[in-house]
Amino acid sequence: MEFRRNGEHLEITDLDPFLAELLRQIPTSINTQDAPAAHARLFSMPAPASEKEVCAEWKLYVEPELRRLFASAAERVADDLQQLNGCAKSLANCALRIPCEHADAWLNALNQARLAIAAKFDFTESELCDHYRSPIGSRRDLSLFQVNFYGFLQEFILREINPGA
């Protein structure tokens, strides 16, 4: 697998079917229905619980806006991922081109997915730092790999869109 910036696009080439499948799972990973821990993390409270007025107004006015923002990022990423459905052979390596103007949506959606998965599985900090654990073994190991793979992709996007940052 190779990452590079090509003009106004970020390109991931030579993407093997396993990693392509993990990318396809970004939109579904974001779904927090039936996952209260993930929902609580994506829509965390804006103030200590004692600040009842701040929290109540937030629920009423801000949370719907955040919901729209997150959904819009996820939709944009889902649209870009349609390219992966065009691979001629199911087991062939493929490529993904992300317009640079979609970079913020990708950073947001990848972050939503990472946070939601980590909350669903309640990963510890030491697990999250274990970048060498094999994804094969259990659903938990696979999900940990997924979180780290998405993080790797985030780092690539950040590096390419903010070279000096």
Place this chain on the structure above:
Amino acid sequence: MRVPREGRKTVSEATWEVAIPWPNQPLAVRAAVEAPRPTEETRTEDAIDLPWQVVVHNDPVNLMTYVSMVFQRVFGFPKEKAEKHMMEVHQQGRSIVWSGMRERGELYVQQLHGHLLLATLERTN
């Protein structure tokens, strides 16, 4: 986010209204007849508000580079300052990234949540 309410205007923003007993009189005459009176004189909650602070909390999932980028974007921090706060979050569990009046603080917290950082608005002790 709080929605501005009518009762939260400052004294200087309070609207002044001229009573118009005879609608057909020239405006200058009408103004001379009755002095303007303020419609409301309530001081705002914000005018006497104590400062609030925006606190960012540690989160083992968010990448350090991402957090630093968000600080630069939201607060316009230079890279060094953004990294200093990011390291504070990482090592001490939290960092106060801004303090001031409540409404601005709420806006910052909203932006930080939009980037999925764990941030809260707290009263300054």
